[in-house]
Amino acid sequence: MDGFQTKTPSRPALHYPLGDTTPDVGETIEIVPGLHWVRMPLPFALKWINLWLIDDGEKGWTIVDTGMPMPDTKTAWRKIFDEKLGGRPVWRVIVTHMHPDHIGNAGWLTRKFPGAELWISRLEYVSCRMLVADTGREAPEAGISFFRAAGWNESQLNSYRERFGGFGRAVSQLPDAYHRLSDGDVFEMGGQSWRVISGNGHSPEHSCLYCEALDIVISGDQLLPRISSNVSVHPTEPDANPLQDWLDSCRKLQAELSDDVLVLPAHNEPFKGAHKRLGHLIKGHETALKRLHQRLAEEPRRVIDIFPSVFGRKIGDDLVSMATGEAIAHLNYLLADGKARRSRDADGVDWYTAS
Numbered sequence: 001m002d003g004f005q006t007k008t009p010s011r012p013a014l015h016y017p018l019g020d021t022t023p024d025v026g027e028t029i030e031i032v033p034g035l036h037w038v039r040m041p042l043p044f045a046l047k048w049i050n051l052w053l054i055d056d057g058e059k060g061w062t063i064v065d066t067g068m069p070m071p072d073t074k075t076a077w078r079k080i081f082d083e084k085l086g087g088r089p090v091w092r093v094i095v096t097h098m099h100p101d102h103i104g105n106a107g108w109l110t111r112k113f114p115g116a117e118l119w120i121s122r123l124e125y126v127s128c129r130m131l132v133a134d135t136g137r138e139a140p141e142a143g144i145s146f147f148r149a150a151g152w153n154e155s156q157l158n159s160y161r162e163r164f165g166g167f168g169r170a171v172s173q174l175p176d177a178y179h180r181l182s183d184g185d186v187f188e189m190g191g192q193s194w195r196v197i198s199g200n201g202h203s204p205e206h207s208c209l210y211c212e213a214l215d216i217v218i219s220g221d222q223l224l225p226r227i228s229s230n231v232s233v234h235p236t237e238p239d240a241n242p243l244q245d246w247l248d249s250c251r252k253l254q255a256e257l258s259d260d261v262l263v264l265p266a267h268n269e270p271f272k273g274a275h276k277r278l279g280h281l282i283k284g285h286e287t288a289l290k291r292l293h294q295r296l297a298e299e300p301r302r303v304i305d306i307f308p309s310v311f312g313r314k315i316g317d318d319l320v321s322m323a324t325g326e327a328i329a330h331l332n333y334l335l336a337d338g339k340a341r342r343s344r345d346a347d348g349v350d351w352y353t354a355s
Contacts, residue, residue, distance in 0.1 A: 012280050014225050014273035017262065022269065025072070026079035028053060031262075031270065032214055034190040036084070040067035040076060042101055046227075049101045050266050052218055053080065054190045060091035060113075062189055064209065064218055065266065066105035069172045073105065089113045094181070095120040096220030097203040098128035100170035102266065107172035118178040121198065123205035125178050128171065135168030146235035149350040150324050151302035156317060181207045197256055201246025202229040208253070216262045217274070223253060223263055225271045228281055232325025233332055243333040247285060250278045285330075292330055293339055296354035300343075303327050303350065 028036040034055035052064040139161040183198035197208040199222040209218040315323040334340035
């Protein structure tokens, strides 16, 4: 559910305190006393996800993000439980957001440790339950119309029909109750105070966890060092403007995080240089918007025609769904800003021009 490399301004040099050292599957690396880095495999182009195991003393352990419910991941978790927990249980599972690589094992973990609580923001929990409910349904006409309007061909639409409802197969059954995380909440973890900083755009109500005393932030997908998180419009809310939400969230993190904070991201390695990276992410989208506006001024274009303007390269069918959502996010930003117009032809296809 995360992004892919795009043609953006030169990436600033970041500092990686651990170099290229990473934990082996089923092993951990201690970042600071009591906070352990766990790394689990993923079954797609993005090969790994970073998860976090925190020693909460007598109460037991907290896990932040969970990996996907694959046999290899569960085996690795069992190894960690046998070798690292010292007989104390996992009492809390915190999920930054509802994408399957983050929430996929949450239900399995809370059942494995009876009484373990799921901590997550309300919109992430409800959105996940909504998507899981699509399992077994036929693709809705609203979704087919959405992608037809983007310029998809029949083969691509048939692929959407076949894949629809797959989200639920990548998420273990969630618990029926949760502890709500909200922006600004402060709670104790590992003997330190941590504050929730909510972000939007990549997902509905993403939770970053910031410890000012340690100057560490568990950033989930809201801040990654080498890839940009996917920011997409989806058929359920076709007129949404998530790119505005994303840019606002990047600026919010610049204001709330220290310049020297150690970022523990969901993908790639822990790094320092958050303000530089956030500025680079903002500039990258601003550059893409400017390039897109120039292309729309030349002639009317469909969503699928603008991929090179947004991503700086061609997009294959394996990424067309993700690319379509992010391209529409850029177009909707221009529409909201009064810099583009949209019209639909007799075949149900949308055409965009510059204003």
